[in-house]
Amino acid sequence: MSAAERIVPGPAGCGAARLRHPPRWSALAAWIGAAGLASLAVHTVLITLLTVARTHSAIPQADEWFSVELYDRFLQALQGGRAAAALQLLFEPHNEHRLVFPRLVFFADYRVFGGSGLLDKAVILATQALQAALLVWLAVRAGAGPAARVALGAVAVALLFSLQQGENFVWAFQVQFVGVFACASLCCALFAFGLRSGVAGRGGARRVAGAFALVVVATFTMANGLLAGPVLVALALLARAGRLAVVAAAAVALAAVAAFFAGYHPDAGGEPTADLLAHLPRVVAFAAGYLGTFSRFGLASRIALGACGLAATAAVAGALAMRGDALRSGRGAAQLALLGIALFAAGSALVTAVGRSGSGLEFVGSSRYATGAACFWGATIVNLWTLGRGGLPRRAGRLAAGLAAAVLLEATAAGQGDREIEMERRAAQYGAMEDAMLLGFYDLPALRSFVEPVDQAREMEPVLRRLHLSIFGTRDAGLLGRPPSxxxxxGAPPLACAGSFASAIAEPALGADGVAVAGTSGLRSRSGRPGRVYVADGEGRIVGFAHTGVGDARWTGYARARPGAVLAAWALSDAGRLCRLGEIPVSAGPPPGD
Incomplete structure (x- = not known):
C-alpha cells in the first residue's frame, strides 16, 4: 500500500476493507492559495523596485549631511598619514549609535559611486532579499509542506518589500536600519543550528563562532544590535543547551556591551529612569505600536496588533520551553531561530520605546519601524504555522498564522499606492532641491519643510562640490555655461514636441539673479523617472535646470538671469534628443521681504 492511501472500515458485514485516496481538493486549494500569495509578493516587489528607481535622488538627506562631513574628515586623516585617527572616526558615535559597518558602505558609495546613494540602496534591497530567503529556508527546515513553503515565503517577501517601510527604501542612510535586523536574524539561525550540531563539534563550533561574530557586527551597526547577545543567551536557556553555551553567549554579550560603551558619552537629554518607570504603560504601548506598524487603522489598531504579536511570541516561547527538545531536530532548531528573530525585533521595539516614546505615541507610525515589524511578523507567522504537533494546538497555531498574514497583507496591498504617491511627492521636492543646489541656491523657504538641517546642508555643499559627490558628480554639474546640445x-537630431515655457519670474529670495521657471512638456519618460529640462540664456548657454513631475506634463525649476533677459527651455527625451519648448523674458518678481 502506498503512503498516499489509507484504510477505511467497510460496511457492516463486509469482510474486506476499502482503500481510498485522501481528498485532493484540499491540496489543490492550498496550491491555489499559495500561487495567489506568490503573485501578490511578486507584484509588491515589482512596485517597490520601480518606485525606488523612479524616486531616487542623489541629494543627501537629514543625517547623511553629517556622514558627508565625517567622510571629509576621514579622507583628510588618511591623506595626512593618520590612519589610526581615520579608523577611530568610524567608531565615532552618531546619536546613540556606533555606525561602524554602515559607514563602510557609505564611504564605499562615496568612493566608487560618487555619493549617488546607489550602492546604499542596492545593499538595502539585497539585505531585504537575504532576510526573506533566510525566513523561507527556516520555514523549510521547520517542516512546512511544499505549498506552505511557497505561501509562507510569499508572506515574508511581501512584508519585507512592502512600501509600508518606504523611508528605509528611499533614504540611503537606512542601510543601518535594515542591516541590524538581518545580522541578528542570521546570528540566531547560526546559533540555533550550531547548538544542535554540538558546540564541541567542528561544524557546530563554526556556526556558533559565526553567530558570535555577528553579535559584534550587529552591535556596531545600530545600538539595538546590543540585544543580539542577550537573545542568544535566552535561546540557549530555552533549548537547555548546557552551561557552556549559556556562559559563552553571556560572555560575548558582555564583551560587545563593553566594546560599545568604551569612550561612549550618553545623551544627557534622555528621559530619567524614574520618569520611564512612571510612564511604563506609555513605553509598552509604544513598543506594541512599533510591532503593529503595518496596521493602517490608526494608533489603537497598531497597539492592538502589536499586543497580539507579543502574546503569540510568548506562547511560542512557552511551547518551546515546555518541550525542552528544540535541539533534537532541524525542525526544532529552525523554530528556535525564528523565536530569536521575533525576540530581537520585540526587544528593539522596547528599547526604541524607551528612547522615543517621550516624544508622543503618534511617532510610532514612522515607516522606518515597519522593517522591524516585518521581521517580527515574518518569523512569528512561520513559527505559528509549523509549531503545532497535531490536534487543537496545531489548528490554533495555523489559524492564528493565517489571520495575522491576512491582516498584514491587506495592509500591505492597500498601502502600496498611498506610499508610492508619498514617495513620488518627496522625490519631486528633492528634484527641486537638486536644481537649486546645482545653481548655488540653498536657503529656499519652499524647501525648509523637508530639508533638515538647512544650515548643515549649506555648510556641506562646498564639500560636495570639492569632492565631486552627489549631484556635483553628475553630468549636469558640468553643463552650466555650455550649450544645451x-x-x-x-549626433542626436533635435526633436519636435508639444510644450511651453510658461513663466520665468525673478525671485529675490534666491539672490540677485535668482529666477523661478515653469512650463509644460509633451515628452513622457518611459522609465517613469522625472524628465529633464534645461534653461539657456540669450547666448545659448545653460543657466538653469528643471524637472517634470512623475507622469505630469508640468515642469518647474530655477535659473540664473536678470529681469528682462530672454530664456529658452529645452526638454531632453529618453533617447537623448532635445526638444525646444519655447522662450520667454524674465519678469520682475516681488521685492525682497514681500
Missing part, C-alpha cells in the same frame, strides 16, 4: 546624445 552638450546635454544631448552625440
Amino acid at each position: 552638450a546635454a544631448a546624445a552625440p
Whole structure:
C-alpha cells in the first residue's frame, strides 16, 4: 500500500476493507492559495523596485549631511598619514549609535559611486532579499509542506518589500536600519543550528563562532544590535543547551556591551529612569505600536496588533520551553531561530520605546519601524504555522498564522499606492532641491519643510562640490555655461514636441539673479523617472535646470538671469534628443521681504 492511501472500515458485514485516496481538493486549494500569495509578493516587489528607481535622488538627506562631513574628515586623516585617527572616526558615535559597518558602505558609495546613494540602496534591497530567503529556508527546515513553503515565503517577501517601510527604501542612510535586523536574524539561525550540531563539534563550533561574530557586527551597526547577545543567551536557556553555551553567549554579550560603551558619552537629554518607570504603560504601548506598524487603522489598531504579536511570541516561547527538545531536530532548531528573530525585533521595539516614546505615541507610525515589524511578523507567522504537533494546538497555531498574514497583507496591498504617491511627492521636492543646489541656491523657504538641517546642508555643499559627490558628480554639474546640445546624445537630431515655457519670474529670495521657471512638456519618460529640462540664456548657454513631475506634463525649476533677459527651455527625451519648448523674458518678481 502506498503512503498516499489509507484504510477505511467497510460496511457492516463486509469482510474486506476499502482503500481510498485522501481528498485532493484540499491540496489543490492550498496550491491555489499559495500561487495567489506568490503573485501578490511578486507584484509588491515589482512596485517597490520601480518606485525606488523612479524616486531616487542623489541629494543627501537629514543625517547623511553629517556622514558627508565625517567622510571629509576621514579622507583628510588618511591623506595626512593618520590612519589610526581615520579608523577611530568610524567608531565615532552618531546619536546613540556606533555606525561602524554602515559607514563602510557609505564611504564605499562615496568612493566608487560618487555619493549617488546607489550602492546604499542596492545593499538595502539585497539585505531585504537575504532576510526573506533566510525566513523561507527556516520555514523549510521547520517542516512546512511544499505549498506552505511557497505561501509562507510569499508572506515574508511581501512584508519585507512592502512600501509600508518606504523611508528605509528611499533614504540611503537606512542601510543601518535594515542591516541590524538581518545580522541578528542570521546570528540566531547560526546559533540555533550550531547548538544542535554540538558546540564541541567542528561544524557546530563554526556556526556558533559565526553567530558570535555577528553579535559584534550587529552591535556596531545600530545600538539595538546590543540585544543580539542577550537573545542568544535566552535561546540557549530555552533549548537547555548546557552551561557552556549559556556562559559563552553571556560572555560575548558582555564583551560587545563593553566594546560599545568604551569612550561612549550618553545623551544627557534622555528621559530619567524614574520618569520611564512612571510612564511604563506609555513605553509598552509604544513598543506594541512599533510591532503593529503595518496596521493602517490608526494608533489603537497598531497597539492592538502589536499586543497580539507579543502574546503569540510568548506562547511560542512557552511551547518551546515546555518541550525542552528544540535541539533534537532541524525542525526544532529552525523554530528556535525564528523565536530569536521575533525576540530581537520585540526587544528593539522596547528599547526604541524607551528612547522615543517621550516624544508622543503618534511617532510610532514612522515607516522606518515597519522593517522591524516585518521581521517580527515574518518569523512569528512561520513559527505559528509549523509549531503545532497535531490536534487543537496545531489548528490554533495555523489559524492564528493565517489571520495575522491576512491582516498584514491587506495592509500591505492597500498601502502600496498611498506610499508610492508619498514617495513620488518627496522625490519631486528633492528634484527641486537638486536644481537649486546645482545653481548655488540653498536657503529656499519652499524647501525648509523637508530639508533638515538647512544650515548643515549649506555648510556641506562646498564639500560636495570639492569632492565631486552627489549631484556635483553628475553630468549636469558640468553643463552650466555650455550649450544645451552638450546635454544631448552625440549626433542626436533635435526633436519636435508639444510644450511651453510658461513663466520665468525673478525671485529675490534666491539672490540677485535668482529666477523661478515653469512650463509644460509633451515628452513622457518611459522609465517613469522625472524628465529633464534645461534653461539657456540669450547666448545659448545653460543657466538653469528643471524637472517634470512623475507622469505630469508640468515642469518647474530655477535659473540664473536678470529681469528682462530672454530664456529658452529645452526638454531632453529618453533617447537623448532635445526638444525646444519655447522662450520667454524674465519678469520682475516681488521685492525682497514681500
